[in-house]
Amino acid sequence: MSVKAARNVLIVDDEASMRRVLEIMLARMNFRTWAAADGVEAFRLLQEQAFDLVVSDLRMPGMDGIELLRRLRELGLTLPVIMMTAHGSIESAIEAMRLGACDYLLRPFDVETLELAMRRVFAQSDLLRRNAFLSEQAEGGGYLGDSAASRAVRQRIAQVAPTQATVLITGETGTGKEVAARAIHRASPRRDALFVPINCAALPADILESELFGHEKGAFTGALRERVGKFELADGGTIFLDEITEMPAPLQAKLLRVLQEGTVERVGSNRTLTLDLRVIAATNRKPADAIREQRLREDLYYRLNVFALDLPPLRQRPEDIEALARHFVAELAGARAVPITPAALAHLRAYAWPGNVRELRNLLERALVLSGGGALDVAHFPLDTPPAVAAPAAADAELTDLDLDHAVAAVEARYIREALRRSGGNKTRAATLLNVSERTIWNKVKRYGIDD
Ligand SMILES: Nc1ncnc2c1ncn2[C@@H]1O[C@H](COP(=O)(O)OP(=O)(O)OP(=O)(O)O)[C@@H](O)[C@H]1O
Numbered sequence: 001m002s003v004k005a006a007r008n009v010l011i012v013d014d015e016a017s018m019r020r021v022l023e024i025m026l027a028r029m030n031f032r033t034w035a036a037a038d039g040v041e042a043f044r045l046l047q048e049q050a051f052d053l054v055v056s057d058l059r060m061p062g063m064d065g066i067e068l069l070r071r072l073r074e075l076g077l078t079l080p081v082i083m084m085t086a087h088g089s090i091e092s093a094i095e096a097m098r099l100g101a102c103d104y105l106l107r108p109f110d111v112e113t114l115e116l117a118m119r120r121v122f123a124q125s126d127l128l129r130r131n132a133f134l135s136e137q138a139e140g141g142g143y144l145g146d147s148a149a150s151r152a153v154r155q156r157i158a159q160v161a162p163t164q165a166t167v168l169i170t171g172e173t174g175t176g177k178e179v180a181a182r183a184i185h186r187a188s189p190r191r192d193a194l195f196v197p198i199n200c201a202a203l204p205a206d207i208l209e210s211e212l213f214g215h216e217k218g219a220f221t222g223a224l225r226e227r228v229g230k231f232e233l234a235d236g237g238t239i240f241l242d243e244i245t246e247m248p249a250p251l252q253a254k255l256l257r258v259l260q261e262g263t264v265e266r267v268g269s270n271r272t273l274t275l276d277l278r279v280i281a282a283t284n285r286k287p288a289d290a291i292r293e294q295r296l297r298e299d300l301y302y303r304l305n306v307f308a309l310d311l312p313p314l315r316q317r318p319e320d321i322e323a324l325a326r327h328f329v330a331e332l333a334g335a336r337a338v339p340i341t342p343a344a345l346a347h348l349r350a351y352a353w354p355g356n357v358r359e360l361r362n363l364l365e366r367a368l369v370l371s372g373g374g375a376l377d378v379a380h381f382p383l384d385t386p387p388a389v390a391a392p393a394a395a396d397a398e399l400t401d402l403d404l405d406h407a408v409a410a411v412e413a414r415y416i417r418e419a420l421r422r423s424g425g426n427k428t429r430a431a432t433l434l435n436v437s438e439r440t441i442w443n444k445v446k447r448y449g450i451d452d
C-alpha cells in the first residue's frame with residue numbers, strides 16, 4: 001500500500017472571498033493550500049516552496065494569470081496550472097492553454113467541476129512522471145546512441161558512476177552534458193538522493209553565491225528569510241555545476257574550498273556544515289582556453305578534472321542520427337507511429353549539426369508539426385545552414401571589401417539560390433527551408449536580382 005503525501009496547491013486570486021471559498025473547497029478534498037493575492041506574491045511563493053498545482057485567476061491587477069504562467073515556464077517550472085476565468089475572457093483562457101495551462105474553469109463553477117478538473121490534471125501529471133521513469137529505465141542510462149563513440153561514453157559513465165570521483169564533462173552545446181551527468185547520478189549509489197543542477201551562467205554573482213551556499217535571515221538587504229543552498233540540498237546526492245567557467249573567480253575559490261574540505265557556511269553564518277557531496281561540473285568551452293582566458297581557475301580545474309568525460313559532437317557520429325531521430329519521434333509523437341523517409345534520413349546525416357542533439361530534437365519537433373502526422377520527409381526539415389553552401393572560412397587577408405551590408409547580401413543571395421535550387425524554384429518551400437517568411441523571400445529575390 002502506498003501512502004500519498006497531501007498535495008500542495010497554490011490559490012491565486014485578487015478577491016479575498018474567492019480565495020476563501022477555494023481554500024474551503026480544496027481543504028475538503030484533502031489538499032494543503034496556500035493563497036496569494038496576485039501574480040507577484042504567487043511567483044515568490046513558487047520560488048520558495050514546492051507545489052503540485054496552481055489554481056489561478058486570469059484577470060488580476062499587477063501580474064495577471066497569463067504573465068504568471070509565462071514567468072513560471074521561463075523558470076523551467078513545469079507544474080500544472082488551472083486558470084479560472086469569467087465568461088467574457090475565453091480568448092485569454094485559450095491563450096493560457098497555449099502557454100501551457102492544463103485546463104480552465106469558467107466562473108462560476110461548483111465544487112464537482114473543480115474536483116473533476118483537478119483529478120484530470122493529476123492523473124495526467126502522474127502518467128507523465130511514470131512514463132518518464134519507464135523510458136529512463138528502458139534507455140539503460142539515458143545517454144543514447146549506438147555509434148562506437150557513444151558506446152564508449154556509456155562505458156565511461158558506467159565506470160565512474162559507482163565512485164566518489166568528481167567529474168568534468170566537456171562538449172559542445174547540445175551534446176548531452178546534462179544527460180550524461182544525470183546518467184552518472186542514476187547509476188551511482190546516490191541515486192535515491194537528489195540530483196541538483198545549477199546553471200552558473202544564469203545568475204548574477206551575488207545571487208549565485210546565495211543559491212549555492214544559502215543564507216541566513218538578514219544576511220543582506222532583501223534576505224527576508226533563511227534560504228537553504230543548493231549544496232545543502234545535494235547532501236548525500238549530486239550537485240551539477242553547469243557552465244562552470246561562467247562562475248566568477250572569487251566564487252570559484254570558494255568552491256575549491258568546498259571540494260577540499262567538504263564543508264560550507266551559509267552567507268551570513270559562521271556555522272560550518274559538513275556535507276557529503278558528489279560534484280559534477282560541465283562546460284562547453286575547452287578547459288585549456290578557459291584557463292588561459294582566466295575564466296577557469298587552474299587549481300579548480302585540477303580538482304574538478306579528476307575524471308574527464310568529453311562528449312563527441314553529433315557530426316562526428318552520423319551513425320547515431322537515425323536511432324536518436326526515431327527515439328525523439330517516438331517520444332514526441334507518443335502513440336502515433338510516424339515514419340521517417342530514407343531521403344529525410346540521408347538529408348539529416350549530411351548536415352553539420354552546430355546545435356548537436358538538441359538541434360536534432362528541436363528540428364524533429366518542428367518537422368512533426370509541418371508534416372501534420374504524415375511521414376517526415378526532406379521538406380519538413382528546414383536546415384539553417386545547408387552544408388553544401390556553408391561558406392569556406394575566408395582568410396582575413398582575402399577580405400578586401402569590408403562593407404558589412406555587401407557581405408550580408410552576398411551570403412543571403414547565396415543561401416536563397418541554394419534553397420530555390422533544392423525546392424525546385426518553389427518559393428514557399430524555399431522560405432520554409434530558410435526559416436523566413438514567404439514575403440521576405442519575394443523581397444530579397446527582387447532586391448538581389450535572383451532569377452528563378
Ligand atoms: N546521448 C543522448 N541521448 C539522449 N538524448 C540526448 C543525448 N544527447 C543529448 N540529448 C538531448 O539533447 C538535448 C540537449 O541535451 P543536454 O541539455 O544534455 O545538452 P548540453 O550538452 O548540456 O547542452 P548545453 O551546453 O547547451 O547546456 C536534450 O533534449 C537531451 O534530451
Ligand SMILES: [Mg+2]
Pocket residue numbers: 177178242
Ligand atoms: Mg547543459
